[in-house]
Structures are given as structure tokens and as C-alpha cells.
Amino acid sequence: MLNKRLIACLVIKNGIVVQSINFKQYLPIGRPEIAVEFLNSWGVDEIVLLDIDATPNKRSPNLEMVSRISRYGFVPLAIGGGIKTISDIRALVQAGADKIAINQIAIANPTVITEAARVFGCQCIIVSIDMKRNQDGEYEVFTNSGRKPTGFSPWNWAKQVESLGAGEIFLNSIDRDGCQEGYDLEVIEKVANVVSVPVIVCGGVGHPQHFVEAARIENVSAVAAANFFHFSEHSIITTKAYLENTNINVRLDSYANYRDCLFDDNGRLAKKTDDYLENLRFEFYPKEVI
Structure with missing residues (x-):
């Protein structure tokens, strides 16, 4: 069985990483290059960086920022925000992006998905789907930061972007964003059941068990979070250990891996066994980076 990927999402506003709540409130965290460097060293599988100012401000992708931060990461880096053309995608790839996440342009001009997949390969193209309940209580896809x-339902739009050539789908819940109540499993299951491409889910994580619940859904390839990873240095490693303890296959190969640790009801480290303490090493970098 393939490993489930653990992905960190960095939301960028005014050039810095922010904590997002319902796509409405934004609390500053710090410089993106620092976040990328530490996420990489803590064992994250991939990073998705979303520049949420670019499209509303009619600005092109910030190539200088992408070039700068790509030097700090050794895991796949996906970039979204401000992408309008194939030329924008090419420039981002040349600046250091491994994958591209498109959102509004996919709605406005769906042929971009097909053309981008043809030029760069479908594995490079992620379609980001931001969804929430509308005034009628129905799930709907929204753009322009919600x-x-x-007029699209998340599952119908997911089916369409797959048919157009998208290699992955990034499904993000606006309602759950920053609320720590867990993923919207109802929508995730509906989307995962109608597509065959990998589905990345995001929005609402407040406890490691939330990752487990989503990771157990068939065709969910990766579980992602933003705010959850900002305030605890080893949250990625401990999350992977928690997932492994619940029989979710993950890549857990950092020197400090917390495999022999117990967790309390809040998902925090509760106890380390004597063997673990005796053998613990304090290099917190993935083996391939050292």
C-alpha cells in the first residue's frame, strides 16, 4: 500500500506566512523561507505555498520569492497564486517549483488545465478547489478567497478537472479553515469516490486524529494542514508517529521519529519508553538531508 503523504500548507499574505481563519482573518507567523527550512528539517513530505494576495491584486506570481525559498527545501514544492498563463507556470517551474496549484484560472479558462498538463505533465498540475456551504446550505466551489x-459542486468540479488533465486535486474547506474541528469528511468522501487522481485534503485540523480520519478514506493520497504546524517544532514528526501507531502508512525516516512514544488524549507526547530515551539522537533532519 502506498504511503500517505503529510503536506504542510503555507498561506502567504503581504509576503509573510499567516495563520488563516475562514479565509477572513489572518495572523502573521513569519518569513516563508524560515518556514520552508524548518518544515523540511522536521520531515514533511511536501509543501504547498499559496500566495493569496496575487490573484485579487491582479499580480503575477512572485518569482523572486519562489526562487529564494526553493533553496531552503528538499521536498516537492507546489506554488499557487497569480497564475494566469502557461508562461506563468513555466516561469514558476524555472524558479524552483516542482508542482503548480491553479484555482481561479481553472474556473475562468478550463482549457489551461489541459494545455498545462500537455506541456508540463499532469503530475505537475494541481487544481485547488476551495469549497464551503452556500446560502442554501449546499456545498459549492468558491474563488476569490471564498x-x-x-455554481459548481466540489465533486462535479473535481470530476471535470480530472477529465481535463489535472494530476492532483487540492480540496480545501473554507468553513473548516482554522477552526480545529476536523476535516469535512462528508465532502472528502464524495470527491474521493468520483475521481481516480490523488486527492489532497486541507482545512480544519486541530488534533492528529483528524489526519487519521481523512487518511483512511480511499483515494485520499495526502493529508494537509497549515495552522496546525505553525506552533510546535516537531509537530510533523509526532503526527507521523501518531499516524503510524494507527496503522496509517507514512514515511517516517527522520533520526528523531518518536516511534516508541505514547500519546495522550490531546495527541501530545505522553511518555517515552526507556529504550527510546537510551537510543534517542538529537539530529532532527531527514536522513537524505544530512
Whole structure:
């Protein structure tokens, strides 16, 4: 069985990483290059960086920022925000992006998905789907940071972007964003059941068990979070240990791996066994980086 990927999402506003709540409130965290460097050293599988100012401000992708931060990471880096053309995608790839996440342009001009997949390969193209309940209580895809309705349901839009050539789907819940109540499993299951491409899910994590619940859904390839990883240095490693303890296959190969640790009801480290303490090493970098 393939390993489930653990992905960190960095939301960028005004050039810095922010904590996002319902796509409305933003609390500053720090410089993106610092976040990328530490996430990489803590054992994250991939990083998704979303520049949420670019499209609303009609700005092109920040190539200088992407070039700068890509030097600090040794895991796949996906970039979203401000992408309008194939030329923008090419420039981002040349600046250091491994994958591209498109959102609004995919709605406005779906042929971009097909053309981008043809030029760069479908494995490079992620379609980001931001969804929430509309005024009628129905799930709907929104753009413009959750302000503009599209009329598409998340599962119908997911089916369409797959048919157009998208290699992955990044499904993000606006309602759950920053609320720590867990993923919207109802929508995730509906989307995962109608597509065959990998599905990345994001929005709502407040406890490691939330990752487990989503990772157990068939065709969910990766579980992602943003705010959850900002305030605890080893949250990625401990999360992977928690997932492994619940029989979720993950890549856990950092020197400090917490495999022999116990967890309390809050998902925090509760106890280390004597063997673990005796053998513990304090290099916290993935083996391939050292």
C-alpha cells in the first residue's frame, strides 16, 4: 500500500506566512523561507505555498520569492497564486517549483488545465478547489478567497478537472479553515469516490486524529494542514508517529521519529519508553538531508 503523504500548507499574505481563519482573518507567523527550512528539517513530505494576495491584486506570481525559498527545501514544492498563463507556470517551474496549484484560472479558462498538463505533465498540475456551504446550505466551489461563487459542486468540479488533465486535486474547506474541528469528511468522501487522481485534503485540523480520519478514506493520497504546524517544532514528526501507531502508512525516516512514544488524549507526547530515551539522537533532519 502506498504511503500517505503529510503536506504542510503555507498561506502567504503581504509576503509573510499567516495563520488563516475562514479565509477572513489572518495572523502573521513569519518569513516563508524560515518556514520552508524548518518544515523540511522536521520531515514533511511536501509543501504547498499559496500566495493569496496575487490573484485579487491582479499580480503575477512572485518569482523572486519562489526562487529564494526553493533553496531552503528538499521536498516537492507546489506554488499557487497569480497564475494566469502557461508562461506563468513555466516561469514558476524555472524558479524552483516542482508542482503548480491553479484555482481561479481553472474556473475562468478550463482549457489551461489541459494545455498545462500537455506541456508540463499532469503530475505537475494541481487544481485547488476551495469549497464551503452556500446560502442554501449546499456545498459549492468558491474563488476569490471564498467570496465568488462558481455554481459548481466540489465533486462535479473535481470530476471535470480530472477529465481535463489535472494530476492532483487540492480540496480545501473554507468553513473548516482554522477552526480545529476536523476535516469535512462528508465532502472528502464524495470527491474521493468520483475521481481516480490523488486527492489532497486541507482545512480544519486541530488534533492528529483528524489526519487519521481523512487518511483512511480511499483515494485520499495526502493529508494537509497549515495552522496546525505553525506552533510546535516537531509537530510533523509526532503526527507521523501518531499516524503510524494507527496503522496509517507514512514515511517516517527522520533520526528523531518518536516511534516508541505514547500519546495522550490531546495527541501530545505522553511518555517515552526507556529504550527510546537510551537510543534517542538529537539530529532532527531527514536522513537524505544530512
